[in-house]
Amino acid sequence: MKLRRRAAPEIVGFQIAPMVDILLVLLCFFIVTWSFARKEMELDVKVPAAQSGKDPVSAVNQTVLNVKKDGTVVWNRKPVTLDELLPRLESLARLYPDYAIILRGDETAAYKSIMNVLDICRKAGIWNVAFAADKVE
Secondary structure, eight states, X not given: OOOOOOOOOOOXXXXXHHHHHHHHHHHHHHHHHHHHHTTOOOTTOOOOEETTXXXXXXXXXXXXEEEOTTSOEEETTEEEOHHHHHHHHHHHHHHXXXXXXXXXXXXXXXXXXXXXXXXXXXXXXXXXXEEOOEEOO
């Protein structure tokens, strides 16, 4: 009796299409999370609520400054002294004359702390300053 020989199984190479699909999904995930990370929201800064509060619109030439309860100023998640803040803002004002600052002051922060930041913005030549507020729910 003559039996057929089975063909040797072919070794399949590395499949590139599924790998490309996975990489595209990861790329989309990181782009979305990166855009959320750019909003610069300090979790321990609770801004006051306002009836006419609007959702923030991100722009290219703007920076968010957070003023905590104790008066600490936070820029890009790093505490900044008032002496360090002035040269940084001056250089931004020279590069971009219409540069915007969004000031997120904690609702329990001293008024003096917020006024110090406003005064530094004025000294640096930045006139476009907005205050962040939550919506009343």
